[in-house]
Amino acid sequence: MFNDLFGAHKIPYEDITNLEKQSGDLIVYAIPFMAFFTLLEMWYSNHSNTKNYNAKESLGSLFVGLGNVAINLFFKVALIYGTVVIYNLVPWRMELQWWTMIPCLLIYDFCSYWAHRISHFNRFFLGNARCASYCRKL
Numbered sequence: 001m002f003n004d005l006f007g008a009h010k011i012p013y014e015d016i017t018n019l020e021k022q023s024g025d026l027i028v029y030a031i032p033f034m035a036f037f038t039l040l041e042m043w044y045s046n047h048s049n050t051k052n053y054n055a056k057e058s059l060g061s062l063f064v065g066l067g068n069v070a071i072n073l074f075f076k077v078a079l080i081y082g083t084v085v086i087y088n089l090v091p092w093r094m095e096l097q098w099w100t101m102i103p104c105l106l107i108y109d110f111c112s113y114w115a116h117r118i119s120h121f122n123r124f125f126l127g128n129a130r131c132a133s134y135c136r137k138l
Contacts, residue, residue, distance in 0.1 A: 008093035011084050027069055
């Protein structure tokens with residue numbers, strides 16, 4: 001009985017590229033649309049003489065956005081590889097079936113609850129001093 005429930009096969013590391021391809025990245029599809037509409041807005045702003053765009057600020061925002069995409073790509077790859085490594089190490093691997101989602105959702109909800117609760121007391125991830133001072137007033 002125990003082996004029937006918890007006897008899933010290990011995931012071969014060669015299959016990680018398949019897993020990576022299956023987990024889509026919506027930002028990659030959204031970038032052309034965002035670029036098109038940003039350029040359209042810049043063009044309209046320039047031709048209507050409102051001059052809403054500053055070149056330095058636009059370049060800064062562009063590089064922040066590209067840096068965000070690069071960091072997200074790094075973390076996506078690291079999380080996929082890390083998850084497969086941990087999955088292969090634990091002895092209680094379960095095949096993906098409808099009922100295996102129930103403990104996963106309960107564990108996820110438990111972790112989300114504690115992350116939210118801790119965030120009320122520990123403001124570690126608030127890097128902006130203005131945000132931190134605002135949150136202290138709450």
